[in-house]
Amino acid sequence: MVARDPPLDEIPPGRDAPPMDVKLMLIVNPRAGRGRHGPGPGPVVERLRRAFADHGLTVEVALTERPGHATELARAAGGDLVVAVGGDGTVHEVLQGLDLERQRLAVIPAGSGDDFAWHHGLGGGLEAAVARIAAGHERRVDIGVWEAGRFHNNLGFGFEAEVNRLSYHVRVVRGPALYFVALARALILLRRYEVDLTWDGGAFSGRLVTGSLLNGSRVGGAFRLCPAARTDDGRLDLVTVAAMGRLGILTALGPVLRGHEPRDKRIARATTTRLSLRAPTPIPVYMDGEYCGVHTSVEVRVLPGALRLL
Numbered sequence: 001m002v003a004r005d006p007p008l009d010e011i012p013p014g015r016d017a018p019p020m021d022v023k024l025m026l027i028v029n030p031r032a033g034r035g036r037h038g039p040g041p042g043p044v045v046e047r048l049r050r051a052f053a054d055h056g057l058t059v060e061v062a063l064t065e066r067p068g069h070a071t072e073l074a075r076a077a078g079g080d081l082v083v084a085v086g087g088d089g090t091v092h093e094v095l096q097g098l099d100l101e102r103q104r105l106a107v108i109p110a111g112s113g114d115d116f117a118w119h120h121g122l123g124g125g126l127e128a129a130v131a132r133i134a135a136g137h138e139r140r141v142d143i144g145v146w147e148a149g150r151f152h153n154n155l156g157f158g159f160e161a162e163v164n165r166l167s168y169h170v171r172v173v174r175g176p177a178l179y180f181v182a183l184a185r186a187l188i189l190l191r192r193y194e195v196d197l198t199w200d201g202g203a204f205s206g207r208l209v210t211g212s213l214l215n216g217s218r219v220g221g222a223f224r225l226c227p228a229a230r231t232d233d234g235r236l237d238l239v240t241v242a243a244m245g246r247l248g249i250l251t252a253l254g255p256v257l258r259g260h261e262p263r264d265k266r267i268a269r270a271t272t273t274r275l276s277l278r279a280p281t282p283i284p285v286y287m288d289g290e291y292c293g294v295h296t297s298v299e300v301r302v303l304p305g306a307l308r309l310l
Helices: 042-054 069-076 088-097 115-119 126-135 159-167 177-188 246-257
Strands: 024-028 059-063 081-086 104-109 139-146 149-151 154-158 193-199 202-214 236-242 267-272 274-287 290-309
Touching: 024 042, 024 069, 042 059, 042 126, 069 081, 069 088, 081 088, 088 104, 088 115, 088 149, 088 290, 104 115, 104 126, 154 159, 154 193, 154 290, 159 202, 159 274, 159 290, 177 246, 193 236, 202 267, 236 246
Parallel strands: 024 059, 024 081, 081 104, 104 290
Antiparallel strands: 139 149, 139 290, 154 202, 154 274, 193 202, 193 274, 202 236, 236 267, 274 290
């Protein structure tokens, strides 16, 4: 069975509900989902305005215009609640600009994968999302941090990062299906990577196909790499896949596509509060659906309960 954090509406009421005059900033990515929501954000924004108004809440809406803009908007937000309307990439950008001591985050999923929202049971349509936000139930969520910024869902290196990079070149399909197309293309270009890894109580030196440091349980809109992962345990889940061929990868990771934890002995797991990666040749890295280029050194640690999520 897939273990997910309980939906927010299952948390007992009365935990830091926002006053009705709270200032809400909606940061809307009009390109979320790579166009699958229609030709423009206007109708969605009006639905959101009306839905918040039904709960007595007035919102300020800002549309992102370029990569990194959501971070700028979050950093400039004056209120204590920032609502990210988009996919994991939008949530990721907002997280970079959020004042973790002062501000809370809410998510209205509208992306291709929406893994973070799925993990926390944040689906159900716009009106349901607004009702959940208006209820004001808050939970504390872990996040990861490294030299390139914060991540809310996962940091991956090797093959997984290559799948992410190639997904940006897929134009024929949208939604989670695009990651399956990217997966097929990445298999053609399959590489093995020499790495040195150290984490709490463990170490590895040798060749890997891929590795992932997970906060949530799913990546790419479908791949449940670690069904038991939680975002409130103060730890990250490390999953590594030993060097193998194309058929081996498909065999080893087959259960992932069916929502089960892989049992192949070449897939190793650990939980940790930190990870150090060294690679003699650059290895591709991505986080939260955002490609981060190639690196020879990565230092990651967890920030337990640092994010206040509605």
